[in-house]
Amino acid sequence: xxxxxxxxxxxxxxxxxxxxxxxxxxxxxxxxxxxxxxxxxxxxxxxxxxxxxxxxxxxxxxxxxxxxxxxxxxxxxxxxxxxxxxxxxxxxxxxxxxxxxxxxxxxxxxxxxxxxxxxxxxxxxxxxxxxxxxxxxxxxxxxxxxxxxxxxxxxxxxxxxxxxxxxxxxxxxxxxxxxxxxxxxxxxxxxxxxxxxxxxxxxxxxxxxxxxxxxxxxxxxxxxxxxxxxxxxxxxxxxxxxxxxxxxxxxxxxxxxxxxxxxxxxxxxxxxxxxxxxxxxxxxxxxxxxxxxxxxxxxx
Amino acid sequence: xxxxxxxxxxxxxxxxxxxxxxxxxxxxxxxxxxxxxxxxxxxxxxxxxxxxxxxxxxxxxxxxxxxxxxxxxxxxxxxxxxxxxxxxxxxxxxxxxxxxxxxxxxxxxxxxxxxxxxxxxxxxxxxxxxxxxxxxxxxxxxxxxxxxxxxxxxxxxxxxxxxxxxxxxxxxxxxxxxxxxxxxxxxxxxxxxxxxxxxxxxxxxxxxxxxxxxxxxxxxxxxxxxxxxxxxxxxxxxxxxxxxxxxxxxxxxxxxxxxxxxxxxxxx
Numbered sequence: 001x002x003x004x005x006x007x008x009x010x011x012x013x014x015x016x017x018x019x020x021x022x023x024x025x026x027x028x029x030x031x032x033x034x035x036x037x038x039x040x041x042x043x044x045x046x047x048x049x050x051x052x053x054x055x056x057x058x059x060x061x062x063x064x065x066x067x068x069x070x071x072x073x074x075x076x077x078x079x080x081x082x083x084x085x086x087x088x089x090x091x092x093x094x095x096x097x098x099x100x101x102x103x104x105x106x107x108x109x110x111x112x113x114x115x116x117x118x119x120x121x122x123x124x125x126x127x128x129x130x131x132x133x134x135x136x137x138x139x140x141x142x143x144x145x146x147x148x149x150x151x152x153x154x155x156x157x158x159x160x161x162x163x164x165x166x167x168x169x170x171x172x173x174x175x176x177x178x179x180x181x182x183x184x185x186x187x188x189x190x191x192x193x194x195x196x197x198x199x200x201x202x203x204x205x206x207x208x209x210x211x212x213x214x215x216x217x218x219x220x221x222x223x224x225x226x227x228x229x230x231x232x233x234x235x236x237x238x239x240x241x242x243x244x245x246x247x248x249x250x251x252x253x254x255x256x257x258x259x260x261x262x263x264x265x266x267x268x269x270x271x272x273x274x275x276x277x278x279x280x281x282x283x284x285x286x287x288x289x290x291x292x293x294x295x296x297x298x299x300x
Numbered sequence: 301x302x303x304x305x306x307x308x309x310x311x312x313x314x315x316x317x318x319x320x321x322x323x324x325x326x327x328x329x330x331x332x333x334x335x336x337x338x339x340x341x342x343x344x345x346x347x348x349x350x351x352x353x354x355x356x357x358x359x360x361x362x363x364x365x366x367x368x369x370x371x372x373x374x375x376x377x378x379x380x381x382x383x384x385x386x387x388x389x390x391x392x393x394x395x396x397x398x399x400x401x402x403x404x405x406x407x408x409x410x411x412x413x414x415x416x417x418x419x420x421x422x423x424x425x426x427x428x429x430x431x432x433x434x435x436x437x438x439x440x441x442x443x444x445x446x447x448x449x450x451x452x453x454x455x456x457x458x459x460x461x462x463x464x465x466x467x468x469x470x471x472x473x474x475x476x477x478x479x480x481x482x483x484x485x486x487x488x489x490x491x492x493x494x495x496x497x498x499x500x501x502x503x504x505x506x507x508x509x510x511x512x513x514x515x516x517x518x519x520x521x522x523x524x525x526x527x528x529x530x531x532x533x534x535x536x537x538x539x540x541x542x543x544x545x546x547x548x549x550x551x552x553x554x555x556x557x558x559x560x561x562x563x564x565x566x567x568x
Contacts, residue, residue, distance in 0.1 A: 019472060023387035024399065027380040027443050034418065034440035035406050041417035052420060098318055101311040105303050115555045116319045122551045122558075123326065124501040126519040127544040130526060130536060131325040134332060141328065179322060180562070187563045207307065236410050239503040243523055257412045257504075264416040265508060277413040285408055 046275040051268040063275035073276065076254045079166055080235055083255065086170025087177055087234030092226050094174070095181025096219075100211045102182075103189040104197070114186060118179035125176075129243035132172045133159065159245055165252045169240055177233065181226045188222035189215060224295030231287045235280060256280045326544075332537035349538040353525075357539050361514055362521030363546075365431075369517060370499040372435045377442035378492050384443070385450020386476050389457075400451070406444030411437070411504055419508050433509040434517070438502060442495050449565055453487040454480060490561030493554055500547050518543040 046063055050056030067073045098117065102110050120128065135142050136158035143155040158168040192214065200210045216223075238257035241247060247254040247262070254262075256276055264273025303311075334345045337352070354360055387393075388400050418437055422428050457480055465475050481488065506520040516524065522543045526536055551558055 017391045017393060017472070020387040020391040020393040020396070023383040023391075027384045027403070027447070028399070030380065030436060030440050031403055031406065031443055034437045035409065035414060035443075036402075038414035038417040038421070039409060041421065042413055045417055094318070098315065101314055105308050105311040107311060107315060111556075113315045113319055114559065115552070117315075117322045118555075118559060119326065119548070119551070120322055121562075122497055122501075122547050123544045124503070124519045124522075124547065126503055126522050127329070127540045128325070130522070130540045131329040134328060134533060134537070135325060175321070175325070178318070182318075183559055184563055187560075207303075232410070236412060238412070239519075242503075242507075243526065257410075260412045260416065261504070261508070265419065270416065270420070274413075274416050277410075277416065281409055281413040284410060288408055 042274050042278055045271055046278055048271045050270045052264075052270050053268075056271070059271065063271045064279075066272065067275055067279050072251075073259070073272070075251060076256045076259045076276075077279075079253065079255050080237075082166055083170050083173060083234040083237055084231060086167070087173035087237070088227060088230035090174040091177030091181045091230055092223065094178045095185050095226065096211070096215075098178070098182040099185035099189055100207075100215050102186060103192075103215075104207065104210070110186075114183055118183050120176045120178075121180050125239035126243050128172060128176060129240050132168075132175075133244055136168055160249055162249055162252045165245055165249055169237075169244055169253050172240055172244075173234060173237065177230050180229065184222045184226050185219055188219040192218045220295055220298055224291050227291050228288050231291075232284055235284055235287075329537045329540050329544075332533055333541045335534045335537075337534035346534065349534050350542065353535045353538040353542065356535065357521065357525045358513070359518070359521060359539060359542050362516050362518045363542065365515055366500055366518040366546075369431060369434045369438070370496050372431070373438045373442060373499040374492050374495045376435070377439045377446055377495050378488065380439070380443060381446025381450045381491065382476070382481060382488065384447040385452075385454050386480065388447065388451040389454025390462075390480075391472075400447070403447050404444055406441055407448065411441060415504055415508050422509065428509050429512045429515055431515070434502075434506055437505060438499050442498065445494070445565065446491055449491050450484075450487070453484050457483065486557065489554075490557045490565075493550065493558055494561055494565070496550065497547055497558075 045056075047058060047060060048056035049059045049062070098113075101107070102113065107113065134140055137143075138155075138157045138160075142158065146152065146154050156164050158164050196214050197210055200214050205213065236257050237255050238261065241253050241255055241258045242261070245253040247258050257280065260273045260277040260280070262273070263276065264270045267273075333349055334347060335349075336343065336346050337349060384403065388396060414437070418433075419428065422433050427433050461479060461483075462475055465479050470478065501519060502517075503519045503523070506517045507523075510516055510520060513524075522539055525539050
């Protein structure tokens with residue numbers, strides 16, 4: 001790519017230039033082989049009943065019908081909805097509260113709080129899962145704490161009981177996601193002119209009304225991003241479940257991403273597993289598009 | 301903004317409470333890691349748990365594997381993203397919009413969707429249980445964000461400087477390497493940090509691709525260690541600390557860049 005030849009030197013970057021394809025070629029090659037091709041293969045595999053070893057049989061749309069009708073395959077998607085509340089709704093609410101009090105009160109050490117509260121986001125999920133397993137142990141800190149408060153009746157084998165396992169996993173998602181939301185919203189709030197708050201305060205608006213009328217409208221874009229990121233995280237939950245509960249007790253914490261792995265690589269029903277993965281992908285695309293459409297429309 | 305002393309106090313209390321909750325599980329695991337592993341052993345701190353976990357759990361190998369894979373992914377993804385970002389950000393050519401959106405699909409396709417076909421294809425090529433089976437798919441997934449991120453940087457770069465360099469006879473490659481990239485060090489660094497964090501923490505890909513124990517990455521090794529080693533929690537906690545530490549240290553050293561990177565990458 002020497003500078004001295006023909007079209008290469010004519011015109012600055014910005015002018016039409018076929019050499020761009022040279023810059024793109026290596027990336028496009030990797031993308032084609034390790035992103036596009038597997039995706040095409042996934043669609044192909046979803047029309048087959050295949051055990052991963054012998055010859056597969058074409059089953060048309062059977063796998064898709066099964067995902068939407070078979071209660072065993074549908075259940076994980078129900079669980080994913082529950083996780084949405086913990087991974088998305090709660091972190092966004094907590095993030096809003098934390099960000100707005102930090103911004104409103106001009107908190108000293110805001111950088112410190114931001115860093116600490118964000119920290120769970122960077123720790124490997126396997127580590128997070130192991131830490132929280134200890135907390136949820138029957139004789140772990142959570143139950144100890146409840147007993148110390150005299151609330152012995154509330155103690156549980158949190159991950160071992162059908163009724164509490166999914167929520168216990170979900171709460172870890174809240175713990176991980178809150179910092180991300182807080183940081184996003186802090187960045188958004190820092191762009192709101194102080195005078196707007198002062199004006200609202202002069203008009204007699206309290207902290208909550210100020211957040212509602214001044215903070216929230218300014219955060220539209222950040223909230224859209226937070227919804228997208230947290231919903232995708234909820235739908236993709238795998239490591240947490242794999243390490244904390246392996247889908248149990250019973251089927252209580254089976255989630256779509258875990259089922260993808262279980263069916264296609266453990267149970268030898270590759271077509272099933274891949275179909276779940278594709279439905280999951282479609283859901284993620286749908287959420288991304290809808291959230292961003294709504295956010296953009298609101299901006300006009 | 302001026303708020304009442306009472307509100308200020310409540311604000312600090314809430315933030316402090318949130319910080320304690322954020323730190324608590326991490327502190328628990330650190331404290332557990334320093335406790336005696338066997339019941340009835342002497343009290344006090346037991347830093348030798350780390351050495352013991354390192355040895356018994358084979359974490360020297362796992363951490364080295366993670367370092368090799370992360371290093372390669374960061375290097376390759378960073379170089380490729382700079383090239384694509386430059387092309388999309390500074391050049392006009394046929395099909396640029398279509399190609400850009402094609403690459404961007406990678407931001408939305410979860411690895412769950414491609415990991416299974418990849419596994420069966422790579423297995424038939426004899427490529428499972430290799431570093432390549434971890435590196436190449438991870439590069440493919442990093443490229444979408446990298447392209448997006450670097451395109452935004454190159455678009456915002458100074459036209460005048462580029463123009464001046466061109467008048468001095470610099471070609472497009474020269475402009476990229478001698479002018480735009482040195483100026484864009486913060487942007488490139490932030491991106492590389494994110495690539496490192498994502499690759500180091502990745503779990504599904506190694507779980508599917510790697511059966512050979514000598515090729516396990518740190519999170520995978522940790523998950524296996526948990527399955528095998530159920531008697532004492534101190535060694536498990538020590539191993540967890542070993543796995544988390546590299547990313548946490550990098551994060552704490554660079555948190556300003558890191559957080560800004562996350563936020564800007566997300567909001568753009």
